[in-house]
Amino acid sequence: QVQLVESGGGVVQPGRSLRLSCVASGFTFNNYAMHWVRQAPGKGLEWVAAIWYDGSNKNYADSVKGRLSISRDNSKNTLYLQMNSLRVEDTAVYYCARDRGGYTGWFDPWGQGTLVTVSS
């Protein structure tokens, strides 16, 4: 079945780095744009970043521009989120999601999420 599985979350100090991974299965990964969406504890959803099916175009939320970087390895069916200069306000569950609409923001499915906690 179509599945996304995130990993790489954990507790990290402010200013440090972390890399999240999202492994896709059950569909042709290199046919789809992919996104990262996060949810701070007790808060709503926030779109973070997106990448085209071939990695040629990337877009970011203003809140993460210059610090977070999205990438993909289509040979490994894997999406990444490199997180640098982490801040306390980056604490959230990070979800990866497939864009069913071709880059129009129709997300299906979502992974189960991985928790990132930024704390000293």
Place this chain on the structure above:
Amino acid sequence: QSALTQPASVSGSPGQSITISCTGTSSDVGGYNYVSWYQQHPGKAPKVMIYEVSNRPPGVANRFSGSKSGNTASLTISGLQAEDEADYYCSSYTYNNTVFGGGTKLTVL
């Protein structure tokens, strides 16, 4: 990238209908027919209920319907059931980005 505006909470009794609104601008909701709605139960990942304003993915009950007028999109749930109690989020495409609403907590009385 301002968030779309949703009511914080709505409620209804089993069997009733409720509508959740999602207000944006001409740069997002009003400018594209790319509004989606997601249902999220506590501790779970979101699940798409409506895409492209009014389309239902396979497996989603036809009690769920979506519409749009101007800069405001709406999700209507008819014949409320206990399992519909959840948080609901709208989202819209906006040039090369996606913006979400703040979320609405639906309580089934």
